[in-house]
Amino acid sequence: MDAFIIADLGVLALAKKYAPQVGRHVSTRQALTNYEAAKVCYELGIARCAGPRAALTEIAQIRDNCPQDLGLEAFVHGAMCMSVSGRCLLSSYMAGRSGNRGECAQPCRWKYSLVEEHRPGQYMEIGESEDNGSYILNANDLCTAPFIDLICKAGVDSLKIEGRAKTFYYVASVVSAYRRALDAFLADPYNDSFELPDDVIEELNRTSHRHYSPGFYFGKEQAQQTPSHTYVRDWDFIGTVDSWENGVAHCTQRGKFAVGDSIEILQPDGSVVKLTPAWIESADGERMDATPHPMMQYTIPCETPLMAYSLIRMQKQ
Structure with a gap:
């Protein structure tokens, strides 16, 4: 609708x-x-x-x-959002990027310290712990x-x-x-x-x-507070499946992987295919050890039929 x-x-x-x-x-x-x-x-x-x-x-x-x-x-x-409904003005004031227009710089994720006006440059930790500092607005x-x-x-x-x-x-x-x-x-x-x-x-x-x-x-x-600004990134998105025919997937590179690496393919219907390609071929039919070039076209073997627009990912080593 x-x-x-x-x-x-x-x-x-x-x-x-x-x-x-x-x-x-x-x-x-x-x-x-x-x-x-x-x-x-x-x-x-x-x-x-x-x-x-x-x-x-x-x-x-x-x-x-x-x-x-x-x-x-x-x-x-x-x-x-620390403003609950997304109406925060911090990004506009601090970075000139309006969160209300989809351009939030997420200053609530930044690490803050305490500075006394007569002691410029002397940053005092206000953290909850010695290791992590303070992310007082970060959820x-x-x-x-x-x-x-x-x-x-x-x-x-x-x-x-x-x-x-x-x-x-x-x-x-x-x-x-x-x-x-x-x-x-x-x-x-x-x-x-x-x-x-x-x-x-x-x-x-x-x-x-x-x-x-x-x-x-x-x-x-x-609504727990995150003790840092870091993300959990255990998987990399490394490519898309353009088409599949006769046991061969035609793909476009979005990240490097090598022969022997275990990968997963998320299909548009939500199903996941796990695969360890035995070979990689360039668009010219040349066998390769890896996919080093951004947006390069390549093929890999896959017995399971794959849908176009499937997404390829790999767990970080």
Whole structure:
């Protein structure tokens, strides 16, 4: 369904006037945390409200007190903004890059020290530990896959995955993981003993991320703080599959790997093929030991049929 995502009431009025046939959704930047605000949006012609990172009890309360045809959307995965609803101005002031326009420099992930005005250049640690310093605004990434059943039962209609400034590999991997999690819930939605398939978390660990937490869903105490600005990057995205025919995959290089390396291929349907290619050939048919050149075309043997647009990755050595 096509729709405008709106955070400004003036834009809402113009959308209703000039494009009444297009759906209208309220952006997370409206920070709707109570049902009275959500009901006002409904009365103004909003079809779906995208709330900020909130608690399960808050979502359930909004659902119970609003018209059933008002859709509710909730974040289920990705970075936790220190401003909750993404309206932080730090990046604009400190780096000249507006977070509200998708250009956030993420200054909340930076390491900060204390400086006294008459002692310039003397930086004093304000860290929680001697080793890690202080990242006073830095939160862990949100991951709700283990309790996706509770989010659905709270009345959420749409799951929101952070994808801004992310690679297409990240989006493909995370969306495929949540598709499997959601399908597992929908297969038996009245079962109170939801079991997340093991391969969901395995997939979510194959993208670059900070350490995971349940965010604010079970209270602010669970929204843990990351003790550094670093990411968990255990896997590399190394290529795409352009086509497959007669046991041979035609690929494009996005990262180097060598003959004998074990790789995985994530297909558009979410399935994963594990492979250790016995040979690599260049586009000219020359056998090679590795794929050293960016965007080079090459082929590898694979008995399993592969779908076009499949993504190739390899665990870091």
